[in-house]
Amino acid sequence: MRRAVAERIAAAAHVPITEAEEALEYPPDPAFGDLAFPCFGLAKARRAPPPKVAADLAGALVASPPVEGWSAAGPYLNVRLDSSLAREVLGNVLAEDACYGGGSEGAGKTVVVDYSAPNIGKPIAFHHIRSTMIGNALVRILRARGHRVVGVNHLGDWGTQFGYLLEALAGKTPAEVRAKNVRELSALYVAGNERAKKEPAVEDAARAAFARLERGDPGSRALWEACRDVSLREFDRIYRRLGVTFEATTGESFYEPRLAPLLADLERRGIATTSQGALVVDLSADGIATPCLLRKSDGATLYATRDVAAAIYRAETYGMEQALYLTDQGQSLHFKQWFAVVRRMGFGWAAGLVHVPFGVLLIYDEAEKEWTRGKTRSGRVVLLEEVLDESVRRARALIAEKNPALPAADAVAEQVGVGAVVFNDLKNRREKEVRFRFEDALRFDGDAGPYVQNAHVRACGIFRNAGRGPEASADVSLLAEPEARAVVAQLLRFPDAVARAAREAEPCHVAGSLLEISTAFHRFYHEHRVLGGGDPRVEGARLLLVHGVRVALRNGLGLLGLAAPEEM
RNA sequence: GCGCCCGUAGCUCAGAGGAAGAGCGGCGGCCUUCUAAGCCGUUGGUCGGGGGUUCGACUCCCUCCGGGCGCGCCA
Structure with a gap:
């Protein structure tokens, strides 16, 4: 449709079609039209003021399908499209359904997404939501655009810090460890660290304990595995709430056997x-x-060593x-x-390695009236589950107040409460x-x-309430109201937003599109009744529009990892 | 000192060469009608400062100021 418009403008203005098509943009307000052609460049070539060029073009062009009208507004030539725009957009939604918003530019490309990566033996803190949910959204968005995606959880399950844990757990059986929870393990680790500050012997003991684990000592190994199991049990509980899954959960320990050969190779080749x-x-x-x-210098490997080994393994696998x-x-x-x-x-795939950074999470400490990094002034870490629970509790209270008869109210409160927290993390540039702030995020x-x-x-x-479904045969020319046109305009942009989110690894474009669609739809809903208006043809057209909204929102929420409840 | 990110309405943020926006807050309206978690109106801006490129800069370049983060044995 852009192309059809571009052809007409190109013919009237005597410029190449591709040039006209690239210049076409969306007007800031749908009241201006569906597409806009800025006349600045043309004005320069013709040595005429842009508004005159726009007016001349508007006068020269004739309205005929798919263009309903040309109009000049200052330096812009605005284009109003006829109902074939709605027919195309809503037809696509109906045909593509759950795939609307998707695309195929990623076909044949495999992408590994490394995200979440919490540490064993520590609870999942609130700031982990960033890597986890931005990563989860990218996995879903890239998949929708045709990529083969492998989501990987690179657990922090190796390193000297586990020496403290093993020391503290000395004498315990693996079964006893399994009976503990992550908070208890974390407390042991923290206590060990504190003591090490005063007594150097504690640090030596921890280092020795980790060395035993590295050597493969069966007792140490069994305790370490118990700690891992305890952590994964809790992580899984949270991932389930967030709808997060991984194709592989391979912690740093997984690469341990590959490190020595890797280092030997690097030394032999003179790279290291x-x-x-x-x-x-x-x-x-x-x-x-x-x-x-x-x-x-003490022989131990580092974070970077394990990342290199992991990248090589993933390229091979x-x-x-x-x-x-x-x-x-x-x-x-x-x-x-x-x-x-x-x-x-010399690996060819090295060019495809991309760090996708995001900003740190600052938490507003109500008591101290200041922004802090991850923990309150008192040193307490804010846990992800606490925030989710509080949000769900508030959602549940709201349901009790507004919709007390709602079936499955607890399940819906979970979807809405968790959704509020997740969306809040994804709506801005990463x-x-x-x-x-609680009041903002739990808004x-x-x-x-x-x-x-x-x-x-x-x-x-x-x-x-309709008693009928969407019908492709609906007469979309009946969707002439500005509010209906605005909805169509936003539905049209949705697949572009998903594509851009994939291209820029930036989920906020999807979130932004969802907000735009929702705003346009809330306005339409407020202004026009769909059912019982008397004219079944109008009802049919509006139902098709509402279906478009329903599908785009459901798909978009899914891409961001939010549930799309049917009642709330 | 060097490097990266960020400065847009009171607060939190979109906009990334082309027509300054949203949410919250404040003020005022709209529920016998498909869910008011909604809608409408209003309030509110030297787009951090200064240069440059351009027909045109919140957007690109330079510089300064302010904030965040990083800079060999943590991850």
């Missing part, structure tokens, strides 16, 4: 050299001042073209460094720091998850 007792890769030739450390790593932006240098190491090794009105869910609920409610 010894510096101050440590094994490093000098990256000054890549414009990176600090070298990448791969082995400490999945044959990916691209790998996305979801972490906070503070780790940018780390990724730059080890990406460069992998390039040095690189901005997130300022989290159920305005630009929020429940606002979108509510629009979906309203659309579903209409079909519950």
